[in-house]
Amino acid sequence: MKKIIATLMAGLMAVSVLAGCGGSTGTDSKTSDVNAGKTESDWSYIADKGEMVIGITYFEPMNYMDDNGKLTGFETEFAEKVCEKMGVTPKFQKIDWDSKEVELNAKTIDCIWNGLTITDERKENMDISTPYMENKQVMVAKADKAGKLTSADALSGLTVVAEKKSAGEEVAKTDEFFKNAEYVSVDSQSKALLEVKSGTADVAIIDYVMSIGTLAEGSDYSDLKVVEEKGFSPEQYGIAIRKNSTETLKKLNDAIQAVADEGELKKIAVKYNLDDLLLVEAK
Amino acid sequence: MEQFFNVSQQLLKGFGENSFIFIITLLLALPLGLVVSMGSMSKFKPLKWLTKTFVWIIRGTPLMLQLFVVFYVPPLLSNGNFNFSRINAALIAFVINYAAYFSEIYRGGIESIPRGQYEAGQVLGMTRSQIFFRVVLLQVVKKIIPPIGNEIITLVKDTSLASVIAIPEILMMAKDFSMQGLIWPLFYSALFFLLFCGILTLLFSFIEKKLNYYKG
Secondary structure: OHHHHHHHHHHHHHHHHHHHHOOOHHHHHHHHHHHHHOOOOHHHHHHHHOEEEEEEOOEOOOEEEOOOOOEEOHHHHHHHHHHHHHOOEEEEEEOOHHHHHHHHHOOOOOEEEEEEEOOHHHHHHEEEOOOOEEEEEEEEEEHHHHOOOOOOOOOOOOEEEEEOOOHHHHHHHHOHHHOOOEEEEEOOHHHHHHHHHHOOOOEEEEEHHHHHHHOOOOOOOOOEEEEEEEEEEEEEEEEEEEOOOHHHHHHHHHHHHHHHHOOHHHHHHHHOOOHHHEOOOOO | OHHHHHHHHHHHHHHHHHHHHHHHHHHHHHHHHHHHHHHHOOOOHHHHHHHHHHHHHHHHOOHHHHHHHHHHHHHHHOOOOOOOOHHHHHHHHHHHHHHHHHHHHHHHHHHOOOHHHHHHHHHOOOOHHHHHHHHHHHHHHHHHHHHHHHHHHHHHHHHHHHHHHOOOOHHHHHHHHHHOOOOHHHHHHHHHHHHHHHHHHHHHHHHHHHHHHOOO
8 A cells, every 4th residue: 555655646746846847836836945944055965065967958059079079068168167166076967958947956957057048937946147148049941941031921821830938939929020920839949940951840940059050061951041130039048056045056156257257258158159149248 | 971980879879778778677577577467466455456556557657757757756855865866767667667568468378378277287286386387387478479579679669768867868869969960860760779679570580489389
């Protein structure tokens, strides 16, 4: 009987965890209560371990494997510098992006640092660092069609794809520009590009930053083109940590500023051609 | 060409994870399934119903959800003090899940043996365990080869579900390539599964042929 109860409990927990992903406030306030109830602060938890587990996914130019199979990228180098200032060792853990909030609350990672867009919903559920980089949503289409996407009328009858729950989806659903288009959501940005490439959709709305690495010369997507003239909903990237970890947040923000002051942040951004998007200025 | 080798090498590395999960799951779930099937055929009612409920829960929920439960529920309940490693969590979920499915196949096989054989065994003065291991089990093995083979081939492909708890298996690797602008690795990865399943299919038809000396 105990076993049944335990199994059922586990099942129920899983359901509430998954509901938490969707950002229901009920579950989230419960999880933060649990964290607040513990005496050990988030920072001493991380400091005791001596390492900060950083949740990432692979995408160019943020975190990716170079030709020698070594993890590199803007976020990789940035995080290494910041962790050095915080006195902890960075440990990069690949995660499934859909489960990032669960990973964070389960303490299987200590922060999400992978071009995370700051939104009000995310701010309610997690603590987020000072914005360090700007990003926007752009349209991607086959090169021969890209020039024609100039008005809402031109998009009439076309199919638009974006990643579910992403900033791109927000744009596709709310922006007047897409009011005549048909919207389809897919499970990742690369799937959105695949839809356009294979012709099952006409326009993908993706992160500008992601488009830099993915649409580069020589990739399978090189016949796709970013519509440079039109960008949507400028947004900002931040690093997410567990809710109510005030001390970790302060250490993190101070370390980011320190890295910027030394000019290191700028140097890394220039290396990956992202310097005009940088938000943290050296003081 | 160099790119092709690089991609193949990465995918092969990913497929190593799939193969590892596959082998460990088989080694542990095949015997565990027999234990579970004994439970669900037990004459002791509480044990029987407990086992049946267990099988119902495991077969009645998606494996993907079970992977989530095993990996995320312990740290969420213990505030991060206890968690299985990703690979262990995957192995636990796969072994339990497949043991439940195997147990039903075993049960079907064992119950298909005519009562007369048990009675004949008793008449000859064999003990219950002698009858089971010397008479029944060998016939069961032959009967369940096709359904077990089916399940095992499903397992090969199910291992790619481990990517939901971020195990760098082959499909996840292939998806990473598509993030870098390479689409073909995603479809190329099918070849690895096909080859592996092809070998298994040949192996199973070989075993079936070997066991064909007796018509039960």
